[in-house]
Amino acid sequence: MKYKINGNEDILFNNNAFYCVGTGRMGLALQKHYYEQLKFVQDKIGFEHIRGHGLFCDDMAIYREYKEKDDEPAIIEYCWTYLDMVMDSYKELGIRPFLELGFMPKKLASGDQTIFYWKGNVTPPSDYKKWTDLVQATLTHLIERYGRDEVVEWPVEVWNEPNLPGFWKDADMKEYFKLYDLTSRAVKEVDPRFKVGGPAVCGGTDKEWIKAFLEYVEANKSPLDFVSRHHYTTEVPERNGHYGYPKLHEVSRCFEQLDSTRGIVDSFKSFDGMDIHVTEFNTSYIPTAPVHDTNENAAYIANMLATFGDNHASYSYWTFGDIFEEFGVPFTPFHGGFGLVANGLIPKPTFWTFAFYKNLTKQYKKCVLKTPECVVVQCGESDATPGAGNSSGAQNTTNVCYKGVAWNIREKKPITLELELPLPAEDGANVLVTHMTDENVCNPLKVWHDLGEHPNPSAEEIELLRTAAVPQITTKRCGNKVSITLEKNAVCYFEVRNAPIKSDRGYEYGR
Numbered sequence: 001m002k003y004k005i006n007g008n009e010d011i012l013f014n015n016n017a018f019y020c021v022g023t024g025r026m027g028l029a030l031q032k033h034y035y036e037q038l039k040f041v042q043d044k045i046g047f048e049h050i051r052g053h054g055l056f057c058d059d060m061a062i063y064r065e066y067k068e069k070d071d072e073p074a075i076i077e078y079c080w081t082y083l084d085m086v087m088d089s090y091k092e093l094g095i096r097p098f099l100e101l102g103f104m105p106k107k108l109a110s111g112d113q114t115i116f117y118w119k120g121n122v123t124p125p126s127d128y129k130k131w132t133d134l135v136q137a138t139l140t141h142l143i144e145r146y147g148r149d150e151v152v153e154w155p156v157e158v159w160n161e162p163n164l165p166g167f168w169k170d171a172d173m174k175e176y177f178k179l180y181d182l183t184s185r186a187v188k189e190v191d192p193r194f195k196v197g198g199p200a201v202c203g204g205t206d207k208e209w210i211k212a213f214l215e216y217v218e219a220n221k222s223p224l225d226f227v228s229r230h231h232y233t234t235e236v237p238e239r240n241g242h243y244g245y246p247k248l249h250e251v252s253r254c255f256e257q258l259d260s261t262r263g264i265v266d267s268f269k270s271f272d273g274m275d276i277h278v279t280e281f282n283t284s285y286i287p288t289a290p291v292h293d294t295n296e297n298a299a300y301i302a303n304m305l306a307t308f309g310d311n312h313a314s315y316s317y318w319t320f321g322d323i324f325e326e327f328g329v330p331f332t333p334f335h336g337g338f339g340l341v342a343n344g345l346i347p348k349p350t351f352w353t354f355a356f357y358k359n360l361t362k363q364y365k366k367c368v369l370k371t372p373e374c375v376v377v378q379c380g381e382s383d384a385t386p387g388a389g390n391s392s393g394a395q396n397t398t399n400v401c402y403k404g405v406a407w408n409i410r411e412k413k414p415i416t417l418e419l420e421l422p423l424p425a426e427d428g429a430n431v432l433v434t435h436m437t438d439e440n441v442c443n444p445l446k447v448w449h450d451l452g453e454h455p456n457p458s459a460e461e462i463e464l465l466r467t468a469a470v471p472q473i474t475t476k477r478c479g480n481k482v483s484i485t486l487e488k489n490a491v492c493y494f495e496v497r498n499a500p501i502k503s504d505r506g507y508e509y510g511r
Helices: 026-030 032-044 081-092 128-146 173-190 206-220 259-266 295-310 349-360 444-450 459-468
Strands: 002-004 020-022 049-051 063-066 075-078 099-101 156-158 196-201 226-232 238-240 243-245 276-282 314-317 364-371 374-379 401-407 415-420 430-437 472-478 481-486 491-498
Touching (some): 026 081, 032 349, 075 128, 156 173, 173 196, 173 206, 259 276, 276 295, 472 481, 481 491
Parallel strands (some): 276 314
Antiparallel strands (some): 415 481
16 A cells, blocks of 8 residues: 655544543452553553443442441441542542442342342442432542542443343333433532433444433433443354354444444434543453454554544543453453453553554644554654755655554455655655564464463563563664555554764764
8 A cells, every 4th residue: 555645634533542441340449450550551551531330339338328226227328448549549540530330239229130240230229319319429529539620520421331131120221211310410419510421332222222312311401411332343252161252343344333323412403513432342342252362453443543533532442451350350361351451461462552542642733644554643843944955845844753553454464555755755864663563573462372371370471471562663764755564463653754863973883
């Protein structure tokens, strides 16, 4: 593929991938290795918000009831000990909560239905007044501890995937709408500046639910600041032992299920143009899908991030790390977990996809190329007279840098990307820097396999896996034409900039 960039292009590219990232249930944030993985992700990438389940689950121990005497009504009290520990750690790492309100405390639940290894209760409250009191008390406590102007910047989402019977008893639409209405009003009573939304649906009946939800909200004048939903891009997995092997959707239809949401929202005059937050997305929707650990996953996600922001205010990768227990504690470091980081603090290839896209935002000016295999942006400004000091006659672009992310998804043979850029044309006037991940470099899953797939690698093996999980960096002196070859499932970050040689007196490279 050959592309010529003249520098005058200005192409739609909304890079909203870093507004939020997913996590396992909130109680896991009390673990040392959870904190280490999140710190690693924040240091290398940096997300603004974090969203996960389990705020009101019993392991967080917020909602309590006791009786002075057996024959007297229960007295409610709240315990903020673990909540404060979790929120303090998030603050320390420079990340804000995206509050998902759920699941139901056991003593407030109307039934016994639970989900996951850690048994999150998914039944409606037995008493809606006690539920809304809990929501308001939690928000009020957070405001008292962290400041009102800060906490009202934390988005609030009501429940998780209520259109699926596993996450909401009987997928009862009418009951969820009641929950949403009462909860959203309770949130706004604490402070009208809170942004509250839903319905956080996923797959299957998503179209019917979103339309019916908006009809309900409009008719009942329920508070609504954003619409939320989830998005996964695989078929039902084939089960084998601890694992599930799903078939990825074709790249051309990776947004097929998602595309209808914008049209549904905009069909309502009251909600036309309203923000849509995709509060979970990944390829597979199970935490035991080996595809999550592969270079193929990294390339597939790279393709998605190029255009995801065109219609969505944010899209939250599910999840940042593999301290995660929906199906139980994993047996091995590479178990198909959702995370960007494998246990052992080993970055997966998809971790670098996000790191590469984050680099595009630094000194970002505009997008100059977006194709099915790459995004290129212009960064920096020219500080020289146009046309001066440049034998090609082009603008002097001493301080201009072109950055890009390129990928090769679903091509079994290498592809070559050729770019002509508005930089000095003389051979050797510029430098091309590439950071490459593919099946041959930055593939810790292969290294783990070659080492014997040990379920509990030694410290030496962990260090080797970390070393193997780093992109290959290459540099090359060039003119204004560059060529980048992408092997199967490659993701490449690259920079091209003017780089005049400024040798010390008497120094001759290579002599």
